[in-house]
Amino acid sequence: MIGIVEVLNDTEVEKVKQGVFDCVSLWKSRQNWHPTHDLPNYRQETENFMHYATLGATLYMDASDNGWSYYEKHKNITNRVLNMKFDWVYHKLIEALTPHIGQCAYEPDMALPGFHIYRFDDAPTPKKHHRCLHMDGQFMWALPFLKEKYGKENIDIKQPLSFTFTITRPSRGSAIGFWGLPEALRHQAEDLQKRYPHDIIDRYQNLDYVKEIRVQHAIERPWKYKLFKADCGDLEQYIPRIIPHTPGNSFYYSGMIIHQMILGDTFSKGDTRITLQGHGLRINGHYKLFW
Numbered sequence: 001m002i003g004i005v006e007v008l009n010d011t012e013v014e015k016v017k018q019g020v021f022d023c024v025s026l027w028k029s030r031q032n033w034h035p036t037h038d039l040p041n042y043r044q045e046t047e048n049f050m051h052y053a054t055l056g057a058t059l060y061m062d063a064s065d066n067g068w069s070y071y072e073k074h075k076n077i078t079n080r081v082l083n084m085k086f087d088w089v090y091h092k093l094i095e096a097l098t099p100h101i102g103q104c105a106y107e108p109d110m111a112l113p114g115f116h117i118y119r120f121d122d123a124p125t126p127k128k129h130h131r132c133l134h135m136d137g138q139f140m141w142a143l144p145f146l147k148e149k150y151g152k153e154n155i156d157i158k159q160p161l162s163f164t165f166t167i168t169r170p171s172r173g174s175a176i177g178f179w180g181l182p183e184a185l186r187h188q189a190e191d192l193q194k195r196y197p198h199d200i201i202d203r204y205q206n207l208d209y210v211k212e213i214r215v216q217h218a219i220e221r222p223w224k225y226k227l228f229k230a231d232c233g234d235l236e237q238y239i240p241r242i243i244p245h246t247p248g249n250s251f252y253y254s255g256m257i258i259h260q261m262i263l264g265d266t267f268s269k270g271d272t273r274i275t276l277q278g279h280g281l282r283i284n285g286h287y288k289l290f291w
Helices: 010-022 040-049 059-066 068-101 143-150 183-195 200-204 207-216
Strands: 002-006 028-030 050-055 104-106 114-120 155-168 175-178 241-244 249-254 259-264 272-283 286-290
Touching: 002 068, 002 183, 010 068, 010 155, 010 272, 040 050, 059 068, 068 104, 068 155, 068 249, 068 272, 143 155, 143 272, 175 200, 175 249, 183 241, 200 241, 200 259
Parallel strands: 104 286
Antiparallel strands: 002 249, 028 050, 050 114, 114 272, 155 249, 155 272, 175 241, 175 259, 272 286
8 A cells, every 4th residue: 555645735835834843842852863884973964964853752762762651741742732733734634545545533542643853954965864674563562552442353453554744855855765565566656756756766766775775784673674685686676666755745655565764865954854744553444543
């Protein structure tokens, strides 16, 4: 399952961007990911021009690092603000997704989908910036709570949903990269590339990028992918499918597809990448959305 829904027009996108900056006092600073072979001075250099924060509570940073009670306390604060500022956005997102994924709603006792916020200064080099390959297993941190609330037999963990709803992108673009797509989904990805063309596709959908990812061994634990094995074979077979971010649109996909965030490269001062992020599980036959 992969697809794109158009949610906001340009005026609405600007309204959301301003709303996110209005909430700057609630942003939580986060650390950027760095390849393990990066030198300490380059890591510090990256932190100097790439500033990463979130608005909202996250299973994969707050619950995983600090426990469920911390996540609950944080989401109780941020959900109130997100609801006040962006209730109209959440409503439009549900309206857009429903024809594609069926009836869905936000899980009332978990964090609302929240924002990744990247702000950039001038990048000193043209180095590509991305995150590790992974699947989305963040829902595991919520399973004890969800099982207690709904019953284990009513929760389907085989078809987890993820979405990235783009508000802004850097001047040279940003994207999501999919690795090892089955043939049917490759055709869907190619159709999406035709609908939403951007030169970031050519910059990352190539053999050199595959080699770079392999050298970095850029995959999260505990996930496995044959690209990183000694007997991986011809590297051309691993060339990913790159789907550009488009402001106002939300990309949705199965969390069990290997993917990665592509932040982009050659950033300019004032560039931003703001996305509304969320996940979902089928519960009693319908998706419940959360972060």
